[in-house]
Amino acid sequence: MAARVLNVNVGVLGHIDSGKTALARALSTTGSTAAFDRAPQSRARGITLDLGFSCLRTALPPQLGPGPGELQFTLVDCPGHASLIRTIIGGAQIIDLMMLVIDVTKGMQTQSAECLVIGQIACQKMVVVLNKIDLLPEGKRQSAIEKMTKKMQKTLENTKFCGCPIVAVAAKPGGPEAPESENPLGVSELIEVLKSQAYLPSRDPSGHFLMAVDHCFSIKGQGTVMTGTILSGSVSLGDNVEIPALKVTKKVKSMQMFHTPVTYAMQGDRVGVCVTQFDPKLLERGLICTPDSLHTIHAAIISLKKIQYFKGALQTKAKFHITVGHETVMGRVMFFSPAPADFNEEIQENVFDFEKDYLYQEEYLSKDSVSSEENKENDQAEVQLPKQQWALLEFEKPVTCPKLCLVIGSKLDTDIHANTCRLAFHGVLLQGMEDKNYTETFLPKLKVYKLKHKEGQVERVMDDCSVIGRSLFKKETNIQIFVGLRVKLSTGEDGIIDGGFGQSGKFKIRIPDGLKPDTKMLLTAASKKKSKGGKGDMTKEDESSRSDSAQPVTISLLFKRYVFDTQKKMIQS
Numbered sequence: 001m002a003a004r005v006l007n008v009n010v011g012v013l014g015h016i017d018s019g020k021t022a023l024a025r026a027l028s029t030t031g032s033t034a035a036f037d038r039a040p041q042s043r044a045r046g047i048t049l050d051l052g053f054s055c056l057r058t059a060l061p062p063q064l065g066p067g068p069g070e071l072q073f074t075l076v077d078c079p080g081h082a083s084l085i086r087t088i089i090g091g092a093q094i095i096d097l098m099m100l101v102i103d104v105t106k107g108m109q110t111q112s113a114e115c116l117v118i119g120q121i122a123c124q125k126m127v128v129v130l131n132k133i134d135l136l137p138e139g140k141r142q143s144a145i146e147k148m149t150k151k152m153q154k155t156l157e158n159t160k161f162c163g164c165p166i167v168a169v170a171a172k173p174g175g176p177e178a179p180e181s182e183n184p185l186g187v188s189e190l191i192e193v194l195k196s197q198a199y200l201p202s203r204d205p206s207g208h209f210l211m212a213v214d215h216c217f218s219i220k221g222q223g224t225v226m227t228g229t230i231l232s233g234s235v236s237l238g239d240n241v242e243i244p245a246l247k248v249t250k251k252v253k254s255m256q257m258f259h260t261p262v263t264y265a266m267q268g269d270r271v272g273v274c275v276t277q278f279d280p281k282l283l284e285r286g287l288i289c290t291p292d293s294l295h296t297i298h299a300a301i302i303s304l305k306k307i308q309y310f311k312g313a314l315q316t317k318a319k320f321h322i323t324v325g326h327e328t329v330m331g332r333v334m335f336f337s338p339a340p341a342d343f344n345e346e347i348q349e350n351v352f353d354f355e356k357d358y359l360y361q362e363e364y365l366s367k368d369s370v371s372s373e374e375n376k377e378n379d380q381a382e383v384q385l386p387k388q389q390w391a392l393l394e395f396e397k398p399v400t401c402p403k404l405c406l407v408i409g410s411k412l413d414t415d416i417h418a419n420t421c422r423l424a425f426h427g428v429l430l431q432g433m434e435d436k437n438y439t440e441t442f443l444p445k446l447k448v449y450k451l452k453h454k455e456g457q458v459e460r461v462m463d464d465c466s467v468i469g470r471s472l473f474k475k476e477t478n479i480q481i482f483v484g485l486r487v488k489l490s491t492g493e494d495g496i497i498d499g500g501f502g503q504s505g506k507f508k509i510r511i512p513d514g515l516k517p518d519t520k521m522l523l524t525a526a527s528k529k530k531s532k533g534g535k536g537d538m539t540k541e542d543e544s545s546r547s548d549s550a551q552p553v554t555i556s557l558l559f560k561r562y563v564f565d566t567q568k569k570m571i572q573s
Helices: 020-027 040-045 082-092 110-122 138-156 187-197 370-377 517-535 540-549
Strands: 004-014 052-059 069-077 097-103 125-131 166-168 210-219 223-232 234-236 240-243 248-257 260-262 264-266 270-275 286-289 295-306 319-324 327-338 358-361 389-401 406-410 423-433 448-463 466-470 486-489 494-501 506-510 554-562
Touching (some): 004 020, 004 110, 020 052, 020 069, 020 097, 020 125, 052 187, 097 110, 110 406, 110 423, 125 138, 125 187, 138 166, 234 248, 286 389, 295 406, 319 423, 389 423, 448 517, 466 494
Parallel strands (some): 097 125, 125 166, 358 448
Antiparallel strands (some): 052 069, 210 223, 210 286, 234 264, 240 286, 295 389, 295 423, 319 406, 327 358, 448 554, 466 506, 486 494, 486 554
C-alpha cells in the first residue's frame, strides 16, 4: 500500500520584488506545469503574472498522526504586482497556510498590507518570511533582523496572526543574476517552521465536485489538460465534468498529481485533469464541476463586513470590483440591515430569511460612518451597530459561482501608487439570482424598506375634532393615496388624514379623541393674530408677541415604503 500523502496548500504572498518566486523555487523539489514564471512575459519582466504552483515533499511530522507518510506542501506563488490583485484573491481561496514574504530592507509595503488583509479573510495560519537578508551588511545583519522582527510583531498585534512565527532567509543570495551554486540561507529552518505549522485541513470528499482551474494546455493525441485545486467534492477516472464557461461536458481520461498518475482526487488536492480535446485558449482560468451543479447569476444577496483598513464610507449605489469565485466583475451595491429592534438579535450564519423586514441604509453602518460622527457632535451615547449587515449586488455581467462562496469588494481603480488599501469589504454569497429579469421576478420578495418622515403645520381649526393642515404635500401630490394614514400633532394628539382641502396641497385631519383645550386656544390665538395681521401693518410689538405665544403646531407623518414594492404602498405599523 502506498504511503499516505497529506497535501497542505501554502500561499506565497507579498509585495512585488520581495522574492516570492525565488523563495518558492528554493523550497521546491518538484515544479508543476505552472511553476516558476512559465509565461515568457513573466520571465522577461522578472515578475510573476499568474499563480505559479510547485511542491515540496517532506516526512510527515509527528503532530499529524502516526505511521509512515509524506507531507506535501503545494506552494501557490501569488503575483505581487498591484494590478494583479484579482489573481491573488483567486489564489487565496485555495490556501490553508500563508507565507507573507517581506523584503527585510523595506519592511511592510502597500501590497504586503493588502496580502495581509486577504490572508485574514481567507486563511487560518501564517508564517512571516523576512527575505533578502544577504543584502544586510554582515556586521549589522542580526540587529537589523531583530529590529524588523519587532516591527512585524507590532504590525500583527491586532490581527488574527498575532504571535505567528517570523523567519529570516535569503532565498537567492546575490539576487537573480547570482550563480545557482549560491546556497540559500535559512531555508531549511523555514521548512521546519512550516512543518510545525502544518495541520490537518478539514477535507470533505462528499458533495458536488468543484475545481478552480488556473492553467489549461493540450497534449497531442491525449486531450486537453486542466490543472487546478479541488475546492469541494471529489473526482475519479471516467467521471463527466462540466465546463460552465464553455457550456460543454467532458469525460475524465486521466489525472496526475505533480507528475504522478492517480485515479481519484478530493477537496484540497492539486491535480491535472485530462479530458477529451477542446481548445485550451478558451479556458485559461475558471471553474469545472459536476454537471448542472453551478449556476450563472445576475445579482446576489451577500452578508458582509467592511475591511477596517479601507478609508472612506461604503455608499449604497456605489460601484465596486466584485471578486466572486475566480471572476472579478463590476457591480453596484445596496446596503441593508435588520430592523432597528432586531439589531442585537443573533443571526443564523450563512442563511438569509426572506420572511423578515430589513432597513435600507444609505451606507454600510460602521463606527466611522457619518451617522456616528453626528452622534459624537451631539454628545450622545455611541451609536448602536447591527450584528450583521447585508448587501444586494447587481453585476454588470453574469458570473458563475457556487453558493456560499467568498465575495470581496474592492476599488481596484484607485491609484496603484497611493498608499491605501483598495479592498473594501468581504462577505459570503447567500442567494444568487439566476433569472435575467430578477428585478421583476425576484426582488419584490426582498422586504427592504425605507423609513419616510414628512412634516407639515396646522393652518387652522375647523371644529373640535378636525383641523386643516398645510406644507406636508406639494400642490401636485395626489393626497388621495395618503387618506387613512395616521399623523401626530406636536401638541400630542393623534389624527387621521381625511382628504384634500382645496387645490393648493392643503388637507383635512380628523382627530378621533378631539383637540385638547390648550391646543384649541393656541390655534385660535394663532389664526386671530393672522387675520389681525392681514388687516393692516403689524407693529413690532405685535410681531414679537405673536412669535412668543403662537408657536406653530406641527404635523408628523411617519410611514415605511418597501424599496421593491411595485405598487409603492405606504405602511404604518
